[in-house]
Amino acid sequence: MCYLRSAVEEYYTFAIEIAKKAGEILLDLYPRAHEIHYKGSINIVTEADLKSEGLIKRAIKEKYPDHNILAEESGLEGRYEGFKWIIDPLDGTTNFAHGFPWFCVSIALEVDGEICLGVVHNPIFKETFSALKGKGAFLNDRPIKVSKNEQMLKALLATGFPYNIHEQPEPVVSRFNKVLKLARGIRRAGSAALDLCYVACGRFDGFWEERLYPWDTAAGLLLVEEAGGMVTDFKGDPYSIYEKEILATNGLIHKAMIDILKIRDLQT
Numbered sequence: 001m002c003y004l005r006s007a008v009e010e011y012y013t014f015a016i017e018i019a020k021k022a023g024e025i026l027l028d029l030y031p032r033a034h035e036i037h038y039k040g041s042i043n044i045v046t047e048a049d050l051k052s053e054g055l056i057k058r059a060i061k062e063k064y065p066d067h068n069i070l071a072e073e074s075g076l077e078g079r080y081e082g083f084k085w086i087i088d089p090l091d092g093t094t095n096f097a098h099g100f101p102w103f104c105v106s107i108a109l110e111v112d113g114e115i116c117l118g119v120v121h122n123p124i125f126k127e128t129f130s131a132l133k134g135k136g137a138f139l140n141d142r143p144i145k146v147s148k149n150e151q152m153l154k155a156l157l158a159t160g161f162p163y164n165i166h167e168q169p170e171p172v173v174s175r176f177n178k179v180l181k182l183a184r185g186i187r188r189a190g191s192a193a194l195d196l197c198y199v200a201c202g203r204f205d206g207f208w209e210e211r212l213y214p215w216d217t218a219a220g221l222l223l224v225e226e227a228g229g230m231v232t233d234f235k236g237d238p239y240s241i242y243e244k245e246i247l248a249t250n251g252l253i254h255k256a257m258i259d260i261l262k263i264r265d266l267q268t
Helices: 007-031 047-063 093-098 172-180 192-200 214-226 255-259
Strands: 036-038 042-046 069-073 075-077 083-091 105-109 114-122 128-131 134-140 156-159 186-187 207-209 230-232 245-248
Touching: 007 047, 007 105, 007 114, 007 128, 007 156, 042 093, 042 114, 047 069, 047 083, 047 093, 047 105, 069 214, 069 255, 075 114, 083 093, 083 192, 083 214, 105 192, 105 214, 114 192, 114 214, 128 192, 134 214, 156 172, 156 192, 172 186, 172 207, 172 255, 192 207, 192 214, 192 245, 207 255, 214 230, 214 245
Parallel strands: 069 083, 156 186, 156 207
Antiparallel strands: 036 042, 069 075, 083 105, 105 114, 114 128, 128 134, 207 245, 230 245
């Protein structure tokens, strides 16, 4: 369990430091022309992803050589028991490549299968979201909480579309259409990690997305939970970062969102 690990707070401070250093790399490269490579038809990677990931991995290996690392661009490294750093060096790569200022660095630490800390750093806005298991969630070291809104009609929500949306638009589009009719508004900005942070600090009342990966949600999951929110899959079952559906809300609109997102209710 996280609370039995006396070094977790040391890891927490370390994660914040390296997230900010990686953010400096992104800021330096942001105004420049980018080297873009394709992992899929619309899924891209830039030199910034690779340089940010390289910095984070080198720092972890130097300080904690016996820890595993799961990173978006290089996969899983290490076969040790217990500790796994989960890294998204640039969440919002498409935004970054187009000069749209909505992207971040996301770092989480999983200990014996449990997310113990999460850090999401937005270098453009100079906002660092962080959470430590059992200790709360923070924005620039100030405590944050989820919203108190209880009504779907007053809810501002966030979502995202998977990279294979062109080949498999359903049921993503059907779910979007259903929510659109019942909420005050939906934002689709292109960074799941930041969307989760915005739920944690009350800017969004909820977020849902499918076909994500562990590095997209590991840090944000803990932020929402430590801020008093709720995170499940679309059926209301416990969420795992290794599954493909996430629903995160302030808890007060969670049941309503589950009722909307249930696949049996959709005309697909």
